Amino acid sequence: MSVTIDQAATRGLRDALPALLSLALASCLAVTTEMLPVGLLPDLGAAFGVSDATTGLLVGLYAVMVAVFAVPLTMVTSRFARKPLLMATVAGYAVSNAAVALAPSFAVVAAGRTVGGLTHALFFSLLIGYTPRLVSRALVGRALAIAGCGVSAGLVLGVPLLTSLGAATGWRTPFAALAVAAVGTLAWIGAVLPGVANTSETGAREPGRRGRLVAVSASNMLVFIGHFTAYTFISLLLIGSGVDAAFIGPILLGCGACGLIGLWYAGRGLDRNPRRTTLIILCVTMIAVAVLGVAWPVMAGVLAATAIWCGAFGGVPSLYQACAVRTHAVSPERAGAWVNATSNVGIAGGSAIGAALLETAGLGVLPWVAIALIGAGTAVVALSRNAFPAQP
Structure with missing residues (x-):
């Protein structure tokens, strides 16, 4: 199923709600993946015998990937079909978290975070561009609020709950749980998110x-x-x-x-x-x-x-x-x-x-x-x- 520009112009929030909620779940996954090491920093450092300062750079490494590649990736992929590209980013979160959960060394943890950072560089640009194509213009603000509420959910629920899970069961468990959640999110997006018209950029300059x-x-x-x-x-x-x-x-x-x-x-x-x-x-x-x-x-x-x-x-x-x-x-x-x-x-x-x-x-x-x-x-x-x- 695909939503054309004409269909989107008359589409209400109720029609688009399953798709918007799938995007909200994906944004929750994205932010939780990004910020989880903050809560688990002492355990990660102790597991591999590295200092807290070095472990803290895992957050920075992830961020460097986004800082360097967010704009170039948004430009390079502007002609790609939106839904497959969005699903590829969610799959990237699954790979990133699985690599960290199974990492035998700190270098593998860093590699897994690098994959996540590259994924994150593209994901939110896609989210911002995808959401307005699902509803009429008069509802774009509310649609973006629904799709973006996952960011707050990740910070309020995802990171703290998985940090607590890590304290109780070990630091690898939260990353494994995120990998499984990414696979589930990928399946949900595949089932409920319609394709959208890949129109050229028309932003005012x-x-x-x-x-x-x-x-x-x-x-x-x-x-x-x-x-x-x-x-x-x-x-x-x-x-x-x-x-x-x-x-x-x-x-x-x-x-x-x-x-x-x-x-x-x-x-x-x-x-x-x-x-x-x-x-x-x-x-x-x-x-x-x-x-x-x-x-x-x-x-x-x-x-x-x-x-x-x-x-x-x-x-x-x-x-x-x-x-x-x-x-x-x-x-x-x-x-x-x-x-x-x-x-x-x-x-x-x-x-x-x-x-x-x-x-x-x-x-x-x-x-x-x-x-x-x-x-x-x-x-x-x-x-x-x-x-x-x-x-x-």
């Missing part, structure tokens, strides 16, 4: 607007670098404050739930005053990280600050995605690829900076470096009124 996209991308990159300088090692920060390793998963679950508040606030404010919403969320993020730096290693303060930090940051990705698309510098799909790429430059850079600081200055300095970088990204927002306008 208006003169003078590329600078706005540069500003959005630069701010996004700086904020993500700052966030992941500290967040890559959040399990170590929590353990260092006295939290038992068995409670890392439940704590991340609670922090992920707090992230839904930030996501709700961002979604509500972006259609009213994008500039004010962006500045408020970034300022709250900086304040929370500052409190973490002051409180560490006192457990109560660390837990409270982490909850607020994760709550505010839950809205950050949607801020930059929406502002990038609204620059109208390139097509929405290409704008999404740039945000995806710079986000992962931030993840890679942040994990590398955090790893270097962990070896030289210790855990306590990570929040302060994070604040400086997030502050730089916030300054770009404050100075770029056209890229982050008061009116959408």
Whole structure:
């Protein structure tokens, strides 16, 4: 079955719901695969006799693949049939997680993560481009919200639950479970997701607007670098404050739930005053990280600050995605690829900076470096009124 352009123009959410939910499950799988090593970092390092700093680079390696290949892969594959290509990315997640679960050495773990990173580089561009072709134009926003809710589900449920599973049964089990989940997701997509017309890119490219996209991308990159300088090692920060390793998963679950508040606030404010919403969320993020730096290693303060930090940051990705698309510098799909790429430059850079600081200055300095970088990204927002306008 295939959905033509004319059919999509009259298609409602009810008709498209099974397909949209299959995309939501795939996005949950994608984010869980990307972020799972954060919760299992100490166990992974101990299993192969490598330092926590080196193990933390697994997050960075994955991110490097996305940062380097997101835009080129989106361009190179623009003429390929959408459904087979999307299914190939889901199969890539199955291969990646299976390789990590069965890895006899740390090098094989790194290779498996490289496969996952290449997959991730293409997946979200496909998701953003596929979803609008399933429904009428008036329903595109809600359709994207449904398809993208898997990102929140991965952060709120996927990563914390699998982290807890790893604490109970060993670090290999969560990756094996993700490989099985990827196969199931692949089967569901094959059954319910219709093919769509592979139309050529028609995004507007208006003169003078590329600078706005540069500003959005630069701010996004700086904020993500700052966030992941500290967040890559959040399990170590929590353990260092006295939290038992068995409670890392439940704590991340609670922090992920707090992230839904930030996501709700961002979604509500972006259609009213994008500039004010962006500045408020970034300022709250900086304040929370500052409190973490002051409180560490006192457990109560660390837990409270982490909850607020994760709550505010839950809205950050949607801020930059929406502002990038609204620059109208390139097509929405290409704008999404740039945000995806710079986000992962931030993840890679942040994990590398955090790893270097962990070896030289210790855990306590990570929040302060994070604040400086997030502050730089916030300054770009404050100075770029056209890229982050008061009116959408």
